Amino acid sequence: MWEKKPFLFLLMATAAILVGTIITMVLPFAWVNTEADRIESVTPYTPLQQEGRDVYISEGCNNCHTQTIRPLVAEVVRYGEYSKSGEFVYDRPFLWGSKRTGPDLARIGGKYPDAWHYQHFDDPQSMIPKSNMPDHDYLRKNMIDPEYVRAKMETLGFPYTEEQISALAGKNQLDAMVAYMQKLGSDIPWRQAAQPLVVGVVSNPFAGDAAAIEAGKTLYDQHCAACHGTEMEGDIGPELTDMGMADEDLYQVLFEGIPDGGMPSLNGQLHQLSQGAVMDWASIAYLGITFGLFAIFVVIVVRTYSKKRKTTLEEPKHRMLEDD
Ligand code: HEC
Numbered sequence: 001m002w003e004k005k006p007f008l009f010l011l012m013a014t015a016a017i018l019v020g021t022i023i024t025m026v027l028p029f030a031w032v033n034t035e036a037d038r039i040e041s042v043t044p045y046t047p048l049q050q051e052g053r054d055v056y057i058s059e060g061c062n063n064c065h066t067q068t069i070r071p072l073v074a075e076v077v078r079y080g081e082y083s084k085s086g087e088f089v090y091d092r093p094f095l096w097g098s099k100r101t102g103p104d105l106a107r108i109g110g111k112y113p114d115a116w117h118y119q120h121f122d123d124p125q126s127m128i129p130k131s132n133m134p135d136h137d138y139l140r141k142n143m144i145d146p147e148y149v150r151a152k153m154e155t156l157g158f159p160y161t162e163e164q165i166s167a168l169a170g171k172n173q174l175d176a177m178v179a180y181m182q183k184l185g186s187d188i189p190w191r192q193a194a195q196p197l198v199v200g201v202v203s204n205p206f207a208g209d210a211a212a213i214e215a216g217k218t219l220y221d222q223h224c225a226a227c228h229g230t231e232m233e234g235d236i237g238p239e240l241t242d243m244g245m246a247d248e249d250l251y252q253v254l255f256e257g258i259p260d261g262g263m264p265s266l267n268g269q270l271h272q273l274s275q276g277a278v279m280d281w282a283s284i285a286y287l288g289i290t291f292g293l294f295a296i297f298v299v300i301v302v303r304t305y306s307k308k309r310k311t312t313l314e315e316p317k318h319r320m321l322e323d324d
């Protein structure tokens with residue numbers, strides 16, 4: 001019936017689409033970045049971290065890495081707690097991105113010790129053999145000019161102390177980059193909260209099983225050798241030969257890691273930790289709205305199509321009448 005009133009139909013369709021547009025594109029500005037999103041523990045970048053951030057941008061790291069973890073189970077299991085808007089208040093510009101040649105870095109802070117990062121930036125393939133990340137060892141040669149950083153901090157209006165500025169003397173861009181990496185995502189204490197617990201007594205069901213030992217060796221090469229050496233002789237982490245550690249204690253160390261000592265949890269490395277679905281109301285509302293808009297388009301398409309069919313059906317009748 002509306003198809004015979006094109007102007008009314010046009011007005012109503014426009015109004016319907018406008019409602020969707022306003023809900024998805026205008027109203028969110030009133031809902032996000034409010035005081036409620038502020039996170040007390042999020043602090044501004046120190047001059048060294050800010051410098052690392054600028055190097056990150058100039059080196060184009062954001063072409064291969066994102067810095068946002070979406071509230072999807074797969075992402076949370078792989079990278080950690082999903083990103084909160086309040087964590088980005090000091091990011092200018094944002095480096096969220098959408099292209100992941102390498103993994104997301106939003107929660108890289110505290111995942112590895114500094115020494116791991118230095119070695120990884122020097123030569124990624126020495127630690128992850130199939131990595132296609134380029135070497136960044138040349139950043140060591142670029143020294144930081146404290147006066148230049150001072151000017152930047154003043155422009156951004158970030159608080160800094162003279163002590164922090166003078167501490168920049170003698171630091172290079174690689175130091176800055178590592179400091180920046182360790183800051184990312186570590187402002188909220190998510191790592192402690194995500195810590196799995198070993199409950200009850202654990203005993204090794206595979207003691208002396210040759211196949212299990214072989215499989216374990218492969219796992220060791222992939223997940224441990226970079227830090228403990230190919231022959232367990234020690235490198236970034238301590239040597240592991242002749243440990244004499246009780247099975248139970250070993251489980252504990254591997255499962256939980258030693259976060260303060262820079263030993264990642266095996267659980268986290270193998271991405272097997274299921275932390276339950278995290279679906280907030282915003283993503284549910286977004287899904288609902290998407291379906292709503294989709295329904296409007298379906299209605300428009302069906303209307304147009306049925307109108308065409310009607311005219312083609314009516315035409316021959318009309319002509320026959322004329323012929324008569
Ligand atoms: C050509 C794409 C590419 C570029 C450019 C690149 N990376 Fe990577 N990056 C990767 C890939 C692939 C991996 C995964 C393999 C590995 O760890 O080396 C990775 C891994 C990493 C990791 C370890 C992540 C983890 O959770 O284990 C860090 C940290 C990192 N990159 C930082 C950087 C920084 C900082 C820059 C800029 C100086 C950069 N990357 C530039 C591709 C890239």
Ligand code: HEC
Pocket residue numbers: 111112113116219220223224225226227228236237238240250253254258260261262263264266
């Ligand atoms: C990112 C580097 C890194 C990786 C990867 C890593 N470790 Fe460690 N590991 C460390 C560091 C650093 C320590 C020392 C922590 C401390 O004592 O404060 C450590 C400690 C340990 C200890 C305790 C040693 C002791 O004498 O108390 C064991 C056992 C261990 N690692 C085994 C492993 C195994 C097995 C893997 C592979 C699943 C692994 N580590 C992967 C860095 C790493």
